[in-house]
Structure formats: C-alpha cells, structure tokens
C-alpha cells in the first residue's frame with residue numbers, strides 16, 4: 001500500500017451518491033442522476049453535471065435516476081455513475097483497484113445484492129464489502145454498536161426507510177420499506193392535484209416538503225407560494241400552500257413509517273426493547289430532517305427520539321469508520337458471496 005489509500009466508502013443512495021476515502025473523509029456528494037440521450041441511449045453526464053444539463057439542452061436529453069426504491073434499476077447508468085465519480089476523486093495514475101465498502105438496504109434480494117456487487121466490480125473495485133445501510137447509519141450516528149445494550153436506528157432516505165435494532169455489533173431485527181422522501185414527494189403532488197386542481201413538478205414538491213413540511217402541526221403554520229399548471233385550463237397557476245396541507249399530504253407515509261417502527265419494536269426481544277425504551281431511537285437520513293418528525297415519533301411511541309448530527313451523512317460516515325477499523329469492518333459487513 002502506498003501513501004494514497006485505496007479504501008473507499010460508497011453510499012449509493014436513491015437520491016444522493018456519496019464517497020468517502022480513507023484518510024480524507026467525505027470527498028463527494030452528488031445527486032444520483034444520469035443524463036441520457038433518449039435517441040441513442042448514450043450516457044452523457046452523471047451527478048451534478050447531469051442535473052444541470054437537463055432543461056438547458058435539447059429535449060432528447062433526459063435525466064434518469066438509475067436507482068429506484070433503494071435498488072439498482074439501471075445497471076449501466078449506475079456503473080457509469082460510480083466509475084465516473086470514483087475516477088474524479090482518485091487521480092488516474094493512482095487508480096489501481098480500490099477496496100469498496102458499499103451500503104445496501106435491508107431485505108434486498110440476492111439478485112439485487114449481486115447487482116450492487118457486479119456494478120462495483122465492473123466499476124473497477126478489487127474487493128467489495130456490503131454493509132446494511134442501517135448498520136452504517138448507526139455507526140455513523142455515534143451509536144456504540146458493539147455494546148451488549150440494544151439500540152435502535154431509523155434511517156429515512158429518498159427511496160427507503162430502514163429500521164434496525166442493534167446489539168453486540170449485529171442487527172437483531174431489521175425492516176426496510178419503500179416509503180421515504182420520493183414517496184412523500186409523490187403524495188404531495190397527488191394531494192395538490194386533488195385539492196387545488198393543479199399539477200406541480202417533483203422539484204416543487206420536494207421544496208415544499210423541505211421548507212414548510214412538518215409532521216405535526218405544533219408551532220407555526222407557514223405558507224409558501226408555488227407554481228404549477230391548472231389541470232382544467234392547462235395554464236400556469238400560482239397557489240398558496242400551508243404547513244397544514246403538507247402535513248396532511250405526508251400523513252399516510254409517516255404513519256406507514258411509524259407502523260414499521262412499532263413492528264420492529266414488537267419483533268425485538270424484551271430485554272433489548274427495554275434498553276431502547278430507556279436509550280431512545282436515533283433518526284438519520286435526509287428525511288429525518290422533516291420538521292417535528294422526532295416529536296411525532298416520540299408522541300406516538302412514548303420513546304425518546306434523537307436526531308443524529310448531520311443526519312444525511314451518517315451512512316457514509318459509518319462506512320468510513322468501518323474502513324478505519326478492520327475489526328469493525330469484519331464484524332459489521334455481510335458475508336461475501338462471490
């Protein structure tokens with residue numbers, strides 16, 4: 001091994017792809033998007049560049065999310081994305097094959113798991129370790145996963161929400177559902193369609209969720225003016241949306257997440273469940289930042305809830321911490337089946 005480390009942590013998220021290099025920390029975070037020429041199928045750009053390209057270029061260039069609901073939907077697009085971004089952060093001359101640790105959602109099928117490994121090997125990795133996203137999130141959130149006391153992490157991202165109870169470096173119970181940021185955005189679009197007869201874009205839906213969305217209507221009721229298109233006339237229209245609207249629009253998704261949190265607790269052995277009652281639930285992932293979400297889960301479960309620091313980066317930070325300690329890496333990654 002030279003002075004430049006070749007150990008890479010890769011958080012291949014549905015919304016964002018993030019890269020950590022051992023010894024350097026987080027070196028990259030870009031949207032999980034590829035720009036494709038619709039006619040030739042050629043991949044023209046990835047990440048930020050792909051996102052910027054769309055709308056400013058001819059109609060035949062479209063943006064595609066190569067991951068859907070936490071798993072790879074477009075193999076070539078994902079491989080290009082990983083390859084391009086990894087080579088952008090590692091100088092070419094030093095790009096001998098890196099060791100990769102990649103996060104995956106709990107409960108992905110063997111086929112999906114092999115797709116992740118396949119993409120990573122094809123993108124040039126020498127070795128690929130897989131770690132469950134919830135395990136990585138817990139480590140990154142600062143939970144001492146190797147302790148015997150049980151702890152619980154809930155990572156709410158773009159494609160999936162992961163719930164896991166951990167103890168002694170292992171996952172005791174875990175569940176993963178395809179209800180997270182993307183589904184919430186879709187529900188907001190549907191709600192506005194039904195209640196205002198206006199269609200808005202995914203970007204607008206995401207903006208209102210982040211800016212005025214809240215899980216409970218405690219505190220202020222904010223307003224936001226957004227642009228859409230009237231469904232009847234087809235003409236542009238501006239509407240005023242309130243926190244209450246977004247709370248209602250998000251309600252089904254949030255109760256679904258809550259249901260699986262409760263289910264996970266029910267599946268937990270009583271001694272460990274008692275630890276969690278006392279120590280609380282830790283939230284991570286981009287969507288854990290929805291206002292009052294911690295309060296909502298606390299009120300509905302009666303268990304203390306804490307929001308992790310930099311919740312969006314917990315998974316990547318956890319992967320990085322595992323790379324720093326071969327012992328943690330061995331203990332927390334899944335057995336490789338290559």
Ligand SMILES: Nc1ncnc2c1ncn2[C@@H]1O[C@H](COP(=O)(O)OP(=O)(O)OP(=O)(O)O)[C@@H](O)[C@H]1O
Pocket residue numbers: 012013014015016017069070133156157158159160161180181182206209210211285286287288289290291312
């Ligand atoms: N301040 C915020 N408030 C509410 N939601 C937010 C905020 N910031 C980001 N999000 C949402 O978080 C989601 C992205 O989270 P994250 O980056 O953790 O997902 P991911 O890791 O790419 O996805 P996954 O792990 O599900 O594959 C998006 O839906 C985004 O709209």
Ligand SMILES: [Mg+2]
Pocket residue numbers: 011013014133157158285315
């Ligand atoms: Mg994630």
